[in-house]
Amino acid sequence: MGTITKALELLSFFSRRRPSIGLGDFVRLTARDKATLHRHLVELEQNGFLEQNPVTRAYSLGPAILRLTSVRETTFPTRAVLRPLVTQLADDLGELVHASMLQGNILSPVFHADPAKHGTQVSFDEAELQPLHATASGLAVLAYSDEAFSKRILSGPLEAHTALTITDPQALRDRLSLIRASGFARAAGGFDTEVASQAAPLFGPSGSVIGALSVAVPGVRGTEKQLESFRDRLCAAATRATISLGGTVPPDLAALWADEIPTQETKKA
Amino acid sequence: MGTITKALELLSFFSRRRPSIGLGDFVRLTARDKATLHRHLVELEQNGFLEQNPVTRAYSLGPAILRLTSVRETTFPTRAVLRPLVTQLADDLGELVHASMLQGNILSPVFHADPAKHGTQVSFDEAELQPLHATASGLAVLAYSDEAFSKRILSGPLEAHTALTITDPQALRDRLSLIRASGFARAAGGFDTEVASQAAPLFGPSGSVIGALSVAVPGVRGTEKQLESFRDRLCAAATRATISLGGTVPPDLAALWADEIPTQETKKA
DNA sequence: GGTGTGGGTTCATTATTTGAACCGCTGGTT
DNA sequence: AACCAGCGGTTCAAATAATGAACCCACACC
Numbered sequence: 001m002g003t004i005t006k007a008l009e010l011l012s013f014f015s016r017r018r019p020s021i022g023l024g025d026f027v028r029l030t031a032r033d034k035a036t037l038h039r040h041l042v043e044l045e046q047n048g049f050l051e052q053n054p055v056t057r058a059y060s061l062g063p064a065i066l067r068l069t070s071v072r073e074t075t076f077p078t079r080a081v082l083r084p085l086v087t088q089l090a091d092d093l094g095e096l097v098h099a100s101m102l103q104g105n106i107l108s109p110v111f112h113a114d115p116a117k118h119g120t121q122v123s124f125d126e127a128e129l130q131p132l133h134a135t136a137s138g139l140a141v142l143a144y145s146d147e148a149f150s151k152r153i154l155s156g157p158l159e160a161h162t163a164l165t166i167t168d169p170q171a172l173r174d175r176l177s178l179i180r181a182s183g184f185a186r187a188a189g190g191f192d193t194e195v196a197s198q199a200a201p202l203f204g205p206s207g208s209v210i211g212a213l214s215v216a217v218p219g220v221r222g223t224e225k226q227l228e229s230f231r232d233r234l235c236a237a238a239t240r241a242t243i244s245l246g247g248t249v250p251p252d253l254a255a256l257w258a259d260e261i262p263t264q265e266t267k268k269a
Numbered sequence: 270m271g272t273i274t275k276a277l278e279l280l281s282f283f284s285r286r287r288p289s290i291g292l293g294d295f296v297r298l299t300a301r302d303k304a305t306l307h308r309h310l311v312e313l314e315q316n317g318f319l320e321q322n323p324v325t326r327a328y329s330l331g332p333a334i335l336r337l338t339s340v341r342e343t344t345f346p347t348r349a350v351l352r353p354l355v356t357q358l359a360d361d362l363g364e365l366v367h368a369s370m371l372q373g374n375i376l377s378p379v380f381h382a383d384p385a386k387h388g389t390q391v392s393f394d395e396a397e398l399q400p401l402h403a404t405a406s407g408l409a410v411l412a413y414s415d416e417a418f419s420k421r422i423l424s425g426p427l428e429a430h431t432a433l434t435i436t437d438p439q440a441l442r443d444r445l446s447l448i449r450a451s452g453f454a455r456a457a458g459g460f461d462t463e464v465a466s467q468a469a470p471l472f473g474p475s476g477s478v479i480g481a482l483s484v485a486v487p488g489v490r491g492t493e494k495q496l497e498s499f500r501d502r503l504c505a506a507a508t509r510a511t512i513s514l515g516g517t518v519p520p521d522l523a524a525l526w527a528d529e530i531p532t533q534e535t536k537k538a
Numbered sequence: 539g540g541t542g543t544g545g546g547t548t549c550a551t552t553a554t555t556t557g558a559a560c561c562g563c564t565g566g567t568t
Numbered sequence: 569a570a571c572c573a574g575c576g577g578t579t580c581a582a583a584t585a586a587t588g589a590a591c592c593c594a595c596a597c598c
Contacts (some may be wrong), residue, residue: 002272002308002312003271003272003273004272004273004276004309004312004313004316005312005315005316007273008313008316008318008333009316011333011337012333014337014340014341015340016340016343016344019340019343019344019345020344039271040273043271043273043274043277044273044277046274046373047273047277047278047373048372048373048377049277054475054477055475060341060344060345061340061341061344061345062341062372063347063370063372063377063379064280064281064372064377065334065337065338065341066341066342066347066348066370066377066379067372067377067378067379067395068280068283068330068334068338069334069335069338070378070395071283071284071285071288071330071395072329072330072331072334072335074285074288074395075283075285075289075329075330076288076329076330078335101332101335102332103317103332103333103335103336103339108335108336108339204320205322205323205324207323210332
């Protein structure tokens with residue numbers, strides 16, 4: 001592992017729960033040498049990736065990151081591209097739709113739209129990161145990510161967010177096979193007991209998974225045939241989203257999505 | 270210069286104009302060795318800070334940056350805080366307004382808003398770093414930064430971005446005194462010959478400068494009395510921005526901003 | 539088939555990173 | 569007031585990781 005990686009890894013220790021981290025905290029978190037850590041932190045700070053609170057001496061994420069994001073968004077406007085698609089799909093399906101992008105080992109919501117047609121709603125926190133193993137979006141991503149990645153996730157700690165969360169690696173692997181066979185993911189109650197979701201993966205220019213598009217319905221409305229009726233429109237939207245993002249849907253999956261549903265098609269033309 | 274810095278510097282070559290950069294381009298831009306560059310680029314890519322287009326082989330900014338921004342913004346919402354202020358001020362003044370944060374020896378744009386009321390516009394590249402000695406924002410920051418810092422900047426190399434850039438340390442020092450006397454900075458043509466700007470400093474919790482708020486008008490529209498009319502609203506917005514960011518405006522400057530500006534002022538250069 | 543361009547790789551040399559020990563400060567305890 | 573524990577930060581010899589000139593391969597254009 002090179003020095004650059006070591007330094008960049010430090011940045012990933014920051015989260016909403018841990019917005020600022022001191023030198024001592026880093027020593028405990030990383031089990032690395034204090035002197036090395038300090039030099040890395042200083043260097044990151046000098047480049048604006050961290051900033052140090054002059055009184056507590058703790059480090060937090062710096063302004064350089066903001067600038068880089070603005071560059072990325074102006075050149076590859078994920079949010080701006082997904083917004084209309086998500087909104088339209090939400091209106092169409094009459095249920096909450098959200099798009100999330102893969103960021104490290106978790107999914108981070110990019111945009112969501114809730115048509116609020118029903119009394120009961122799925123409430124969605126756009127600041128909440130979503131675990132890969134416990135959400136439909138996450139499973140869709142895992143199913144289409146490369147071996148090494150999914151292996152790493154499945155062998156890592158799998159938190160049980162609810163009683164329904166699947167945490168057994170083998171059970172998850174079986175689930176992923178099913179998803180690959182059907183071309184989309186379904187999950188109920190794994191992250192929030194009251195919610196059932198369906199999700200389709202989104203792909204980047206290289207054909208690798210970059211995120212997922214998902215529709216979430218309250219458990220009470222999640223009947224089989226209703227969920228079934230969403231499938232085609234969800235997959236169609238995922239195709240459009242992938243293309244809009246400059247990505248390509250892998251040919252075999254595209255074929256799967258293009259197929260009529262074998263049982264009985266709910267889609268006309 | 271450490272390896273970390275060298276790698277991080279590569280990221281700052283990306284901008285709106287240059288959203289993706291190949292290995293050869295980097296060799297030309299940085300005058301560094303190709304092998305070293307390649308290893309750095311690969312390592313950055315492995316950490317999600319870059320991504321490589323598999324067909325053109327060119328690199329562009331990766332998704333890791335978005336994730337970090339979302340963490341920083343949920344814990345210290347600079348952008349979210351500044352956005353409404355900047356937008357409102359831009360609408361109010363009818364000219365381009367931008368907020369930048371101090372990052373090392375340079376200002377890094379955080380947010381900008383352009384009401385686009387006029388035919389001619391100041392085009393603003395949020396990816397472009399702004400030198401301290403050549404922009405109104407930078408001068409505002411320098412004027413209120415601590416001695417050691419401004420001394421270091423003024424004794425360093427001062428690039429002449431245009432024919433109008435002030436590069437003489439003593440001339441700059443005089444300029445800073447005027448700024449301190451008037452409570453805000455004005456600069457014309459120092460960074461872009463066609464642009465005249467006014468800026469007010471922003472302060473952090475410890476009362477030290479952390480950035481600046483600035484209004485930029487095309488040279489042709491920059492009449493004295495129009496600029497004059499912006500001053501109070503700019504300072505008021507800077508006060509609000511500072512407070513919103515959890516900072517404090519130094520008492521003497523706050524007093525200066527609270528005063529009506531008399532017609533006889535100190536800022537006639 | 540030569541020639542220029544692009545990305546990417548090799549391996550001996552060398553410079554940079556590394557970490558155990560150390561420093562100085564602060565705040566709590568005896 | 570002496571002691572200790574914990575904090576951030578620094579030093580310098582030893583070791584490891586970064587470096588770059590030369591090289592390879594593929595492609596495009598004469």
